[in-house]
Amino acid sequence: MILVVLISILFLGGVLAWLSEGLDSKFPRVVALAAVVIDLLVMMVLVGADAEGSGWIVQLNAQWIPRFGISFHLAADGLSVLMMLLTAFLGIIAVGSAWDEITERTGFFYFNLLWTLAGVIGVFTALDLFLFFFFWEVMLIPMYFIIAIWGHENKNYAAMKFFIFTQVTGMLMLISILALAYFHYIQFGWFSFDYFDLLKVSTSSAIEMWIMLGFFIAFSTKLPSFPFHSWLPDAHSQAPTAGSVLLAGVLLKTGAYGLIRFAVPLFPEASMQFAPFAMTLAVISILYCAKVAFAQTDIKRLIAYTSVSHMGFVMLGIYAWNEQALQGAVMTMLAHGLSAAALFMLAGGLQHRIHTRDMDHMGGFWPKVPRLSFVALFFSIAALGMPGLGNFVGEFLALLGAFQASIGLTVAAAFGLIFASVYSLWVIQKVFHGVYRNSDFDDTHLHDLTRREMFYFGAMMIGLIWMGMYPQSFLDMSSTTLTNLLNETGQLLFAQGSEL
């Protein structure tokens, strides 16, 4: 029941926020903030809660469409709770980053923001594949509106590209889901879309591979991984800051979550065969996108490419499919959620102040905006994987796990860390050091971070330091889930692991 409450608070909060605009255009942001904060507080109930042996903390299963055995099945285990916490936390940050930036049509903006969050929470808790797909698509539409209405100069193109990429690959996943349900029908004589029922379906290996590919393409588009990543730089560079925060911090994680929860456990054998390809794609993402990031002059595009590069570590960890690698993937998801969101907020903040994202116009900002510069340095260093911060733990564990699966690919992937240092420090060098010239932009609004901004960045810094210094508190939460998943599928993969 608590899961329904979590989702409905956001849905209703969205409607309320929209309606409250009629009273005053400043109300929606307050309503939105209240809704997300309440959501986060309600979630806290789940954090301390004791999971039974199965790892599921809460479950809710109600009939929805009996004709096809579709149920309204929500459940949360440690992994879901971690992801939900990230969602709610970044939700607050997103509201904060939109606080002053969004001045037009505020009601509809916060409506979309909250509905995106609601869709994401739904994705992280749905255990009926039809319901999962439902939420998967529901989070797209408000995000499309956020980019298309409040975006920058090329928003129509970016929003359209984002929507078409995710929707078309989503349809492939729908076909896979339906095919899986149909094979369940053939084997057991009744339709079911339930996760636990579908886990029992066994098909011939060729069919399993095709169905798995449907899931994989949808999830790796969302992740995104090479070669499906090209929507991300456009979407990020055009989205308003809050949109970027949600995209980078939360929406990308739904892809990784889908791989962990659905793509591998549902198709262990096909995934095992496919793992070398997936890991290769991950390594290509890491290296290629790091290289491309280096060639960008648009600061948001640059951060977007680094996102793709970092998410490569997640995919590498997932397809190595052992405990360390998976823990690493989950940690990277959390840490990257914070660091990428913070970097996008910084880029958005800069754009808000000087109306350009072009790094060629920037330089020498440190003396002008020391606090902003320091925060930027902190998160750049976090992103490049400095020990002591969350990203390092995640990427290190992912590489450690991947090393057991494939030495060659891990060695190649490790170069990504070096590239990350190069482009991160290069950005710092280019934007904050050097000679200050304001010939290319109007610097009348170039003021330092406000107190509210410092508060948000401070919260994210604490989060990253916590993850870096005491990762165990996060690892403990997801470990039951991950060991359960490994126990179900591990036998198959372990045998193969040595060959990879």
Add this chain to the structure above:
Amino acid sequence: MITSFNDLLPLMPLLIVTATSVIAMLMIGIRRSYITTGSITITGLLAATLVAVSMMDWTNQQVTPLLIIDQYSLLFTVVVCASAMVLAVLSFPYFFELDDQREEYFLLLTVATIGAIVMVSSNHFVSTVLGLETLSMSLYGMIAYPLHSAKSAKFPLEAAVKYLVLSAAASGFILFGMALIYAQTGTLSFASVTELPAAGLGDSYTIIALLMVVSGMAFKLSLAPFHMWTPDVYEGAPLPATAYLATIGKAAMFVVLLRFVQISEALSFDSMVTVLTLIAAASMLAGNLLALLQDNLKRILAYSSIAHMGYLLLALVAGHHVTGTIAVEAITFYLIAYVIMSLGAFGVASVISSSEKEFDSIKEYRGLFWRNPLLATTFIAMLLSLAGIPLTIGFIGKFYIFLSGIEAGLWVLLGVLVLGSGIGLYYYLRIIYRMFMPEKHSQPYRVGGVESVSSYGVLAILLFLLLLFGVYPAPIMSIVATASAYI
């Protein structure tokens, strides 16, 4: 044989609509009043809808060899009558300021509905032709209705003549196909095709006959490559008539096609399967690709309807490969979904237009969301539903089509469907994007004319149904499932 009054009971909806048209005609003779004629039409259609709903549980019989009144035909009688009523409500403000006689429009609309009811209840070639021609003849009139209006800027005559000529040619094809079948069997019921005498003229002869019938029907359904007339007729006709043609006209025709293909087992010939597969693929691709290039809303909807008929045809082909009724259910559900979302989309366009000036360029929808959020939200929901996005009935419809395609193992067609839908997203999003652009205050968002509360009412009902069946489809699914068992 009809021997007693009881035998006439199953025909009640048909009789009510017929009576409505007679009463409306007499009223016009006595005193011309737009409001009276409109009210009579709307009341009559509402009564027919309600009677048909109440009959669904207990009526299942063949009335004369021509008409079958079972749950399936009654389900579509409800759909046809309710849609006609919605269109009558929407037409009322649209034609209110027409500088010509306005009352006969409702007469045409009612008579067309009689034709549509006959079509959905038909399992015999004679009733098919009677229904089809009644529907088409009335449609010619509806399309050309603002002909004598001095202010009407559109080209209703061009549209009507185009539709008349091509539709007559298509009817010719259907009749010729029927004649070929009749030449072998001596009867005109759909079932006769399965009873072809072994010593007849042979399979190739039958295939030619079936092809003629099917291609004639494909003309009416505007399936590629028989779709050329669609955009021009849609564009030239007044909006409510376009909506009638696009919703009731297509749905009734598809029900006939479905019954014909199922009863006559036309797909037992491999060549028929091939032909229908090709038509389905061509329609999905052609419809979606050609819509990309359009700036006119009616033309976009015309091309998108071609694609949607292609999706339906996919399920029809799947029906041959699957056991059980999933394909028929898919077609039934999708047709209902298609009618609801098309009515909504055309409805919004017709609310902001009038017979003097139609807002049919997508440019004119710029900023609609900020000026009239209710209309724009309805329109967006309808467009997203046409694109098959969850929370809407269109998604559940797509779900059905996908499921029947998967059960039948039609992987190539499914691939084309994914491709086509992906392309389709582009032009739906283009319209939606326009509605969110900042408004230009210099332009009014709607043409003057009258604004009727009831139009907003029916649009609200359509939106409610769209979302209800999209989020909680279980009740309608069970109705569709029981009805589909009758095919």
